[in-house]
Amino acid sequence: xxxxxxxxxxxxxxQTYFFLDxxxxxxxxxxxxxxxxxxxxxxxxxxxxxxxxxARSILNIVPKPGKTVGGEILYHxxxxxxxxxxxxxxxxxxxxxxxxxxxxxxxxxxxxxMTSLSPVHTIGNQITEAIRLHQGLDRAAARxxxxxxxxxxxxxxxxxxxxxxxxxxxxxxxxxxMIAMALSCHPSLLIADEPTTALDVTTEAQxxxxxxxxxxxxxxxxxxxxxxxxxxxxxxxxxVVMYMGKVVEEADVDTIFYNPQHPYTQALLQSIPRLGQxxxxxxxxxxxxxxxxxxxxxxxxxxxxxxxxxxCSQMIAGQCDQIEPQMIEVAPGHKVRCLACAGA
Amino acid sequence: MAExxxxxxxxxxxxxxxxxxxxxxxxxxxxxxxFLVTKVVGHVKAVDGVSFFxxxxxxxxxxxxxxxxxxxxGRLxxxxxxxTAGEIWFNDRKMGRVNVPDLDKHxxxxxxxxxxxxxQDPYxxxxxxxxxxxxxxxxxxxxxxxxxxxxxxxxxxLLRVVGLRPEYMTRYPHAFSGGxxxxxxxxxxxxxxxxxxxxxxxxxxxDVSIQAQTLNLLQDxxxxxxxxxxxxxxxxxxxxxxxxxxxxxxxxxxxxxxxTVALFQRPLHPYTEALLSAVPKPDPRLRTEPxxxxxxxxxxxxxxxxxxxxxxxxxxxDRCKTEEPVLRELEPEHFVSCHRAEELQLMGVxxxxxx
Numbered sequence: 001x002x003x004x005x006x007x008x009x010x011x012x013x014x015q016t017y018f019f020l021d022x023x024x025x026x027x028x029x030x031x032x033x034x035x036x037x038x039x040x041x042x043x044x045x046x047x048x049x050x051x052x053x054x055a056r057s058i059l060n061i062v063p064k065p066g067k068t069v070g071g072e073i074l075y076h077x078x079x080x081x082x083x084x085x086x087x088x089x090x091x092x093x094x095x096x097x098x099x100x101x102x103x104x105x106x107x108x109x110x111x112x113x114m115t116s117l118s119p120v121h122t123i124g125n126q127i128t129e130a131i132r133l134h135q136g137l138d139r140a141a142a143r144x145x146x147x148x149x150x151x152x153x154x155x156x157x158x159x160x161x162x163x164x165x166x167x168x169x170x171x172x173x174x175x176x177x178m179i180a181m182a183l184s185c186h187p188s189l190l191i192a193d194e195p196t197t198a199l200d201v202t203t204e205a206q207x208x209x210x211x212x213x214x215x216x217x218x219x220x221x222x223x224x225x226x227x228x229x230x231x232x233x234x235x236x237x238x239x240v241v242m243y244m245g246k247v248v249e250e251a252d253v254d255t256i257f258y259n260p261q262h263p264y265t266q267a268l269l270q271s272i273p274r275l276g277q278x279x280x281x282x283x284x285x286x287x288x289x290x291x292x293x294x295x296x297x298x299x300x301x302x303x304x305x306x307x308x309x310x311x312c313s314q315m316i317a318g319q320c321d322q323i324e325p326q327m328i329e330v331a332p333g334h335k336v337r338c339l340a341c342a343g344a
Numbered sequence: 345m346a347e348x349x350x351x352x353x354x355x356x357x358x359x360x361x362x363x364x365x366x367x368x369x370x371x372x373x374x375x376x377x378x379f380l381v382t383k384v385v386g387h388v389k390a391v392d393g394v395s396f397f398x399x400x401x402x403x404x405x406x407x408x409x410x411x412x413x414x415x416x417x418g419r420l421x422x423x424x425x426x427x428t429a430g431e432i433w434f435n436d437r438k439m440g441r442v443n444v445p446d447l448d449k450h451x452x453x454x455x456x457x458x459x460x461x462x463x464q465d466p467y468x469x470x471x472x473x474x475x476x477x478x479x480x481x482x483x484x485x486x487x488x489x490x491x492x493x494x495x496x497x498x499x500x501x502l503l504r505v506v507g508l509r510p511e512y513m514t515r516y517p518h519a520f521s522g523g524x525x526x527x528x529x530x531x532x533x534x535x536x537x538x539x540x541x542x543x544x545x546x547x548x549x550x551d552v553s554i555q556a557q558t559l560n561l562l563q564d565x566x567x568x569x570x571x572x573x574x575x576x577x578x579x580x581x582x583x584x585x586x587x588x589x590x591x592x593x594x595x596x597x598x599x600x601x602x603x604t605v606a607l608f609q610r611p612l613h614p615y616t617e618a619l620l621s622a623v624p625k626p627d628p629r630l631r632t633e634p635x636x637x638x639x640x641x642x643x644x645x646x647x648x649x650x651x652x653x654x655x656x657x658x659x660x661x662d663r664c665k666t667e668e669p670v671l672r673e674l675e676p677e678h679f680v681s682c683h684r685a686e687e688l689q690l691m692g693v694x695x696x697x698x699x
């Protein structure tokens with residue numbers, strides 16, 4: 001990913017494990033990637049690949065019994081024009097400094113707006129809480145700003161909505177309220193964890209358009225976590241593909257879709273039905289989808305070597321099932337974790 | 345509707361006979377208020393006059409957004425809900441052509457052998473206290489088809505058909521992944537060799553790679569057993585892939601129905617056009633500007649006047665506000681309910697087609 005923008009967050013060999021009675025789940029096991037200022041980074045992968053845990057590690061809100069046990073998350077913080085670099089993994093989750101960063105400088109929008117908004121507080125109450133905590137405004141000024149934010153995210157009648165409860169709003173409106181809350185303190189990084197997965201397709205189109213507009217206006221970086229390759233293609237500049245807690249491929253979005261190198265990325269792209277494909281063939285031709293054989297391995301018993309080798313069509317016997325592949329750069333800004341790609 | 349159609353179509357391939365025909369189907373759920381003494385204060389018109397048909401061995405995709413009544417329609421066909429009004433004609437293998445709402449308890453049990461359902465969430469639709477043998481074998485046992493050793497053989501065969509190992513028969517659902525659970529649900533639905541399977545969002549809860557496996561399985565089984573599917577889904581890419589014909593619902597009404605290629609290439613209803621344009625395309629070189637609909641889906645308890653879609657429709661004229669459009673066959677096999685369907689040139693998935 002070669003661009004000249006300043007680094008915002010560097011995730012280096014992040015390891016977040018969950019210590020359970022049944023064993024240790026290596027939810028994130030060696031994630032490496034960078035986020036630049038103003039960039040849109042897509043993180044794609046199937047459920048359980050560690051994409052949400054990576055996001056929570058950045059915010060230092062990994063739920064127990066999970067713990068970040070290794071690696072670094074370097075956050076290049078701008079304080080009064082001077083860049084300070086701090087390692088988020090070394091900070092206490094409850095410390096004042098972490099709290100200043102969380103919600104103000106790095107904000108998050110969650111998947112299910114109904115469960116992430118409080119049912120017993122009004123929308124305005126929840127937005128002004130964040131504003132008052134982080135910006136130290138008084139009640140009236142905070143309310144003013146909250147109404148402004150609701151207006152910015154396209155909430156109809158923000159003067160009235162601010163006093164409503166989450167259950168009075170539709171799914172799309174709740175997600176707008178969440179976005180308003182996340183953006184109220186002008187974060188430099190917005191983490192959006194499947195923000196449109198629970199929404200209908202026409203509502204999704206509204207929210208995606210809104211997020212693009214807001215990024216143009218406010219210039220924050222967005223880390224976009226989703227399993228939907230359509231959203232990745234439409235929204236992001238650079239993409240990180242994760243499988244079983246590891247980043248397996250990293251490149252700009254065009255390369256990921258037009259020149260993917262990792263067999264998992266290739267298989268993922270082939271396995272989705274694409275809108276318009278059948279219509280373009282006039283209904284004729286191949287009926288079956290190319291699917292990935294087998295299933296995601298048991299997180300308690302990861303296969304030896306490359307975690308994808310039991311499902312991989314390009315598996316090299318004696319190598320992929322023995323040696324754990326390292327990330328290699330196949331082209332400038334294009335990194336792949338695969339032995340078959342390394343040999344080629 | 346269907347009979348008339350048979351004569352008008354001059355399609356090249358011979359059409360299969362109609363298996364299921366739904367006419368003006370309605371389901372109004374009462375809204376009750378009050379405690380102890382309740383009274384009905386209104387109705388949610390979940391399904392409000394839906395008509396369509398499905399031919400033998402074809403897949404009809406039923407699409408729409410949440411709350412449009414697509415799931416309710418699927419359940420009405422199986423009579424999991426009692427319809428408020430309307431007819432559901434099903435060509436039963438044993439009983440012949442029957443109207444589902446008129447069936448008595450005994451006939452209903454017979455009919456349901458030939459009509460089955462696959463549910464969305466494989467985590468909540470399987471009883472965690474039953475083994476695979478009990479889950480898949482239950483329909484066989486209840487209908488007196490098989491028991492004892494024969495039951496085990498039949499269940500083993502069904503598990504093999506859906507790609508599970510027969511040795512798993514004594515295990516419980518918790519031991520299986522989402523994709524495998526969905527296969528268990530499929531095996532159970534197929535146990536009685538049904539004619540029609542209502543698939544209610546069968547792949548929505550699955551991961552991308554598992555989704556492809558499940559869709560392939562459903563297609564293989566359709567070929568192998570000559571199944572007919574009503575495929576309810578909100579995912580237009582999946583529906584395009586699997587369906588022969590597609591019906592689009594909006595707030596309890598059918599707004600458009602056509603063969604898949606016709607509907608995706610040249611939609612005739614503005615809502616279909618908006619739906620198709622809203623799907624994020626998995627191609628970074630095709631960054632399209634979707635048609636963003638204003639506002640939210642109408643409330644089915646208090647729908648707008650005239651065409652239910654008019655408050656969000658960019659093509660709406662005065663007539664749309666007052667007069668409700670009826671579903672009409674504008675082209676052979678292509679049904680639409682829009683006043684302006686003839687004059688509008690709408691955009692499909694391949695871009696605008698100039699006719």
